[in-house]
Amino acid sequence: GQQLNQSPQSMFIQEGEDVSMNCTSSSIFNTWLWYKQDPGEGPVLLIALYKAGELTSNGRLTAQFGITRKDSFLNISASIPSDVGIYFCAGQASDYKLSFGAGTTVTVRA
Amino acid sequence: DVKVTQSSRYLVKRTGEKVFLECVQDMDHENMFWYRQDPGLGLRLIYFSYDVKMKEKGDIPEGYSVSREKKERFSLILESASTNQTSMYLCASSLLRGPASGANVLTFGAGSRLTVL
Numbered sequence: 432g433q434q435l436n437q438s439p440q441s442m443f444i445q446e447g448e449d450v451s452m453n454c455t456s457s458s459i460f461n462t463w464l465w466y467k468q469d470p471g472e473g474p475v476l477l478i479a480l481y482k483a484g485e486l487t488s489n490g491r492l493t494a495q496f497g498i499t500r501k502d503s504f505l506n507i508s509a510s511i512p513s514d515v516g517i518y519f520c521a522g523q524a525s526d527y528k529l530s531f532g533a534g535t536t537v538t539v540r541a
Numbered sequence: 542d543v544k545v546t547q548s549s550r551y552l553v554k555r556t557g558e559k560v561f562l563e564c565v566q567d568m569d570h571e572n573m574f575w576y577r578q579d580p581g582l583g584l585r586l587i588y589f590s591y592d593v594k595m596k597e598k599g600d601i602p603e604g605y606s607v608s609r610e611k612k613e614r615f616s617l618i619l620e621s622a623s624t625n626q627t628s629m630y631l632c633a634s635s636l637l638r639g640p641a642s643g644a645n646v647l648t649f650g651a652g653s654r655l656t657v658l
């Protein structure tokens with residue numbers, strides 16, 4: 432599968448900040464997924480998006496499925512220390528296979 | 542909740558050893574997957590299976606094989622481990638392959654961190 436372009440590669444958060452990350456692809460996807468991976472654990476699904484233009488929230492997290500079906504973004508509002516980890520986007524094409532981004536590593540600013 | 546269990550969380554093996562990584566899921570999912578995770582490279586698909594005794598190569602199958610004798614169990618095998626196979630290995634499963642919303646969403650295990658010396 433293709434690798435998606437996920438940015439930024441890493442970011443530092445300060446408690447209370449809003450942060451944003453996004454994924455782009457050269458191909459059209461039917462589904463966009465956002466996962467979070469805590470240190471030493473496997474990725475856990477945060478949000479699933481199934482329609483172009485869809486905007487979905489899960490607590491302080493909001494994600495959108497881009498209109499072109501080639502991009503998605505994830506926002507975290509009012510970040511807290513437990514938001515640290517690696518966030519992955521994944522896109523599902525018409526063959527039902529998932530392609531993953533390289534991940535955005537979120538750490539706390541000292 | 543779907544559980545995907547990887548029996549070995551941490552392994553240390555020597556070059557040339559045969560390594561088995563076991564994965565079991567308990568929710569009757571049709572599909573199972575093995576990924577490798579390396580810093581800066583994200584998740585790369587090694588092998589996957591859509592049915593018992595069925596397997597398909599992913600993006601990086603070289604040096605690996607798999608076995609799926611039962612629906613709930615998917616094993617990754619390194620016939621002769623090499624140092625460049627030091628990595629985090631993630632097993633995942635999904636309900637089925639098809640257009641239904643959520644059918645293809647992956648549930649991951651906690652990972653198996655393999656070090657080859």
